[in-house]
Amino acid sequence: xxxxxxxxxxxxxxxxxxxxxxxxxxxxxxxxxxxxxxxxxxxxxxxxxxxxxxxxxxxxxxxxxxxxxxxxxxxxxxxxxxxxxxxxxxxxxxxxxxxxxxxxxxxxxxxxxxxxxxxxxxxxxxxxxxxxxxxxxxxxxxxxxxxxxxxxxxxxxxxxxxxxxx
Numbered sequence: 001x002x003x004x005x006x007x008x009x010x011x012x013x014x015x016x017x018x019x020x021x022x023x024x025x026x027x028x029x030x031x032x033x034x035x036x037x038x039x040x041x042x043x044x045x046x047x048x049x050x051x052x053x054x055x056x057x058x059x060x061x062x063x064x065x066x067x068x069x070x071x072x073x074x075x076x077x078x079x080x081x082x083x084x085x086x087x088x089x090x091x092x093x094x095x096x097x098x099x100x101x102x103x104x105x106x107x108x109x110x111x112x113x114x115x116x117x118x119x120x121x122x123x124x125x126x127x128x129x130x131x132x133x134x135x136x137x138x139x140x141x142x143x144x145x146x147x148x149x150x151x152x153x154x155x156x157x158x159x160x161x162x163x164x165x166x
Contacts, residue, residue: 045158047071047072048069048070049160067124068124083109084107090104092145093161094145099142100139101130102127104126105126108126141166147160
């Protein structure tokens with residue numbers, strides 16, 4: 001009986017010792033930097049869709065819908081400037097029955113004309129119905145839901161889903 005109690009006490013001490021080792025803070029070795037990997041989701045950029053301008057797009061024409069967007073760095077929380085068409089991709093999620101897919105026709109930076117104002121890093125994206133073999137499709141009345149992607153060096157880093165009605 002004594003041997004069983006002693007054996008049980010040794011097992012309990014062993015379990016406690018292993019728990020203490022696993023809960024101990026990491027050993028700091030002088031001369032070696034401590035590196036913690038940041039959570040990529042916390043530093044991922046974000047896309048804001050600030051404004052959607054429907055006119056002059058209307059059912060039966062293919063004139064552009066313009067959207068104002070801003071891409072914000074997740075690391076610095078500052079606007080990302082200097083973007084162009086290669087930094088944006090579009091996916092058409094839903095369209096009215098019989099409606100065409102939507103593509104980005106043009107990306108234009110918004111210029112700030114006020115003196116002593118911070119530079120604007122907003123962008124106007126012109127969205128139009130797709131074309132096929134030289135035939136330009138037209139808008140159809142209804143709701144369009146799209147997903148806009150921010151792309152850098154071929155990688156999609158952020159996305160924003162938004163809808164509008166023509």
